[in-house]
Amino acid sequence: MVAALNSGLRRVHAWVLYAAAPFPVLWIYYLGLTGQLGVDPAKVIEHQLGLWSLWLIIAGLAVTPLRRFAGVNLLKFRRAIGVITFFYLLAHLLTWLVLDVQFQNVWADIVKRWYITVGMLAFVLMVPLALTSNNWSLRKLGTDTWRKLHKLVYPIAILGALHFLLLVKGFQWEPILYALVILGLLATRIRELPWASRSTPARG
Amino acid sequence: MAFRWKNTLTSDDVTPYAAYLNRRQLMAGAAAGAIAGAMPMASRAQDALEPNTWEEITSYNNYYEFGTGKDDPARNAHRLTIDPWTVRIDGLVDKPGDYSFADILSQMTVEERIYRFRCVEAWSMVIPWNGFELADLLDWVGVQSSARYVAFETAMRPEEMPGLASPVLDWPYVEGLRLDEAMHPLTMMATGIYGRDIPKQNGAPMRLVVPWKYGFKSIKSIVRISLVEEEPPASWNVTNPREYGFYSNVNPNVDHPRWSQATERRIGGGLFAKRQPTLMFNGYEEDVASLYDGMDLSEFI
Numbered sequence: 001m002v003a004a005l006n007s008g009l010r011r012v013h014a015w016v017l018y019a020a021a022p023f024p025v026l027w028i029y030y031l032g033l034t035g036q037l038g039v040d041p042a043k044v045i046e047h048q049l050g051l052w053s054l055w056l057i058i059a060g061l062a063v064t065p066l067r068r069f070a071g072v073n074l075l076k077f078r079r080a081i082g083v084i085t086f087f088y089l090l091a092h093l094l095t096w097l098v099l100d101v102q103f104q105n106v107w108a109d110i111v112k113r114w115y116i117t118v119g120m121l122a123f124v125l126m127v128p129l130a131l132t133s134n135n136w137s138l139r140k141l142g143t144d145t146w147r148k149l150h151k152l153v154y155p156i157a158i159l160g161a162l163h164f165l166l167l168v169k170g171f172q173w174e175p176i177l178y179a180l181v182i183l184g185l186l187a188t189r190i191r192e193l194p195w196a197s198r199s200t201p202a203r204g
Numbered sequence: 205m206a207f208r209w210k211n212t213l214t215s216d217d218v219t220p221y222a223a224y225l226n227r228r229q230l231m232a233g234a235a236a237g238a239i240a241g242a243m244p245m246a247s248r249a250q251d252a253l254e255p256n257t258w259e260e261i262t263s264y265n266n267y268y269e270f271g272t273g274k275d276d277p278a279r280n281a282h283r284l285t286i287d288p289w290t291v292r293i294d295g296l297v298d299k300p301g302d303y304s305f306a307d308i309l310s311q312m313t314v315e316e317r318i319y320r321f322r323c324v325e326a327w328s329m330v331i332p333w334n335g336f337e338l339a340d341l342l343d344w345v346g347v348q349s350s351a352r353y354v355a356f357e358t359a360m361r362p363e364e365m366p367g368l369a370s371p372v373l374d375w376p377y378v379e380g381l382r383l384d385e386a387m388h389p390l391t392m393m394a395t396g397i398y399g400r401d402i403p404k405q406n407g408a409p410m411r412l413v414v415p416w417k418y419g420f421k422s423i424k425s426i427v428r429i430s431l432v433e434e435e436p437p438a439s440w441n442v443t444n445p446r447e448y449g450f451y452s453n454v455n456p457n458v459d460h461p462r463w464s465q466a467t468e469r470r471i472g473g474g475l476f477a478k479r480q481p482t483l484m485f486n487g488y489e490e491d492v493a494s495l496y497d498g499m500d501l502s503e504f505i
Binding site: 032033035038039040041042043045099100101102104105108109112113114115166167168169170171172173 | 259264268327371440464466471474479
């Protein structure tokens with residue numbers, strides 16, 4: 001089964017993901033523009049894009065454990081997942097900036113509101129990853145440096161989970177479940193930390 | 205005494221606009237009286253007071269007993285049994301007892317009040333409520349002189365309210381007002397919207413409406429009203445006192461720790477609705493500011 005899945009996946013080009021990625025964003029904006037997202041469409045879009053970003057981060061983090069524990073090889077899609085995550089985060093951020101807060105008190109919000117501070121930090125950390133998600137950067141930086149740099153996705157994922165936890169009112173399960181999934185995926189990597197022994201060939 | 209709160213605007217005050225203001229907007233304009241005195245009447249201020257649609261008011265609700273999503277109450281609240289409905293009125297009152305909603309209603313004069321409604325989450329609506337003044341109810345049961353606060357409690361029925369399964373708040377939902385706030389002519393018990401019975405997701409059969417406070421103070425589906433001596437607990441205040449004060453008066457100058465309260469998003473403006481400035485006491489400053497004379501409103505949040 002896994003072998004069939006892997007051989008099927010081999011025939012799918014990563015560009016398929018890039019090509020498909022804009023459609024959910026366009027679709028939700030279309031629904032918002034045509035009044036199909038209820039009475040507060042800006043908030044719905046903002047929250048949905050944030051949630052999708054979190055899904056994408058989880059998808060990216062799942063690639064390595066899927067390969068190690070299930071034998072499913074999605075490695076060639078990981079760069080696309082990462083780059084798409086960045087653009088979803090950007091769309092989430094722009095929706096917040098333009099449609100929600102409308103450029104009012106933006107700096108005060110970033111400094112004073114913890115969940116915004118945390119979310120913004122995650123986005124900023126994501127920028128170097130997006131910029132170096134190409135073969136030229138990989139060669140230029142060297143594999144080891146590039147790998148170390150891209151481990152920034154771990155704190156980014158934690159910040160993303162924290163962002164969600166901090167913004168809800170009262171005790172709610174949903175952000176806690178996301179945080180647990182992210183922590184679980186990170187836990188599968190503990191023996192891959194730089195100071196641990198590198199006995200397994202599959203890193204990243 | 206019903207009809208204590210009157211529109212301070214007359215058609216003369218809004219002459220250029222009177223032609224296309226219907227009675228409804230005119231009544232809502234009362235709250236804009238303060239603005240009218242201070243600055244030239246802006247058409248935007250009047251536009252802002254056009255009531256939200258029935259659809260908007262009844263599909264976008266915070267009623268965590270039915271779920272934390274804005275559309276959960278509209279989807280789940282049909283399970284709530286509101287007939288029969290009994291309200292226990294107790295504590296420092298002359299005529300304590302279990303009153304049926306029908307009995308209460310038979311004693312009260314229902315009128316229409318168009319109020320701004322400002323949620324602590326920085327969105328707002330304008331809602332044409334039907335209901336009676338809380339003061340009338342309190343007068344009817346006789347408030348004793350030692351009473352200083354009024355405590356309210358929402359129904360707690362796990363079999364009808366799926367949200368109760370989640371420990372978002374310490375159920376049942378409770379709220380409180382100082383007695384002078386409760387007796388204020390603006391404070392009402394809403395039993396309808398747009399002349400129809402109030403929908404379950406909006407707090408049927410009877411809910412509090414305190415228009416100068418953040419929406420969560422306006423407790424829904426009330427089953428108990430107690431006159432007490434000490435400040436009663438209020439659910440959000442108990443959960444997070446730093447973010448939700450007992451008073452929770454709408455105040456654009458005091459931010460919620462996690463977001464600014466200076467502006468608000470008017471529901472119903474579509475995807476590109478422009479944020480509007482939030483008014484002190486939600487536009488009812490002239491009516492209620494004196495209740496808080498001498499209080500530091502950045503301390504008594």
